Amino acid sequence: MWDYKFARDNPIYFSHLFVAYLKQEMVLSEEEASARTRGFPRLKTQEEEEQLAAQRLAVPSPLPRILKEFTKAAIRTQPYDLLRWSAAYFAALATGLEPPVKERLEFPPLEAPGGLTPGYLRVLHRQQGDAPFVQYEQLLRRWKGLCLGVEALDTIWGLVATEEQDEVPWLHIVSAGSGLISQSPLQTMVLVCETLTTEPEGASACVPMTTFEPLYLHVSQLDHPGLPGVGPAVGIDVTGPLLEHLRAVAAEQGGNVTPRNLAHFNCPKLY
Structure with missing residues (x-):
């Protein structure tokens, strides 16, 4: 039976096969068959296929695990720009830094200025680590890695820094960022607590x-x-x-x- 899926996935092979059939049935002459296949790549012999297989690189054993973790991280984080986020993700892993990954999926998706959500704020806090101050360029790089709108960052920075300041206390960024995405000062301080706490999610x-x-x-x-x-x-x-x-x-x-x-x-x- 004709395998349409195989034919679809192997068009060059079936082009050669069809021309050979026409030649065998004397529908095409030797010259016509040669002309029909001139534009196609030559099919490799079995020996050539074996040599090519021997030259192929072996898949590193950690790769499946890395791709599995990457997939789970992407599902939890739901980045707006997957390509940009992926670059930031693997760059963080390569340099031993905290990757831009949410602890859990935020559902339903939250509408917030610049895409900033409580989950992203916690990611930024983990990336900051124990450093008490942060520079704008440093924060901007992390911000873009999470695919967040720069206007929201500029609003937050404008709340806590003067034009002369090139770095500000990190906790001021947390409080101003919480204020940007909250609907009342009470909600802001609740979010500050939820961002800074060392307790597991769902605790006090x-x-x-x-x-x-x-x-x-x-x-x-x-x-x-x-x-x-x-x-x-x-x-x-x-x-x-x-x-x-x-x-x-x-x-x-x-x-x-x-x-x-x-x-x-x-x-x-x-x-």
Whole structure:
């Protein structure tokens, strides 16, 4: 039976075969058959095929595992530009850096400025490591590796840096980035806790009060009414009672505060 799939996948072979058939049936002369096959590559003999197979490179044994991990990472991260993200992914692996990979798939996809989501913010935080400061060019390279919009980065950088600054505290980027994609200062500080916590996902997302307090004060002074997650600056009449309450709560929780503490009915307002 005629195998159409094989014919489709091997057009040159079947072209030669068809011309040979016509020649055998005396439909084509020797010269006509030669002319018909002149434009086709010559079919390799069995000996040539064996020599070619011997020259082929062996597949490295780690390659299947690498491709499997790459596939799972791409599915979890869902990058907008797969080619650009893949380049950043393998570059990170080659240099021993944290790859641009989300811990889990964010579903349904979140609509946020520049494509920034809580998952991407956590990726950037892991890539930053323990370094307290970050430079714009350094952050821009990671940002592009995640296929995020540069306008969102410029907005965040403009919130925390002056024109003369070429580096800023990394935690200020986290708080400003949280404010960019949140709908209220409360949601911003909850996202800050969820980004900075060392607890596994689904736990209390606690952070030390010594970390939370300066970041809350930083967000409270950003003064950007156009961003719901930041809002206008607030004074000590708002920040004072809140911090006093949270210090007392943290003293009973090993020095930590959690998003649940912020949403408690006894907690003074954040803004």
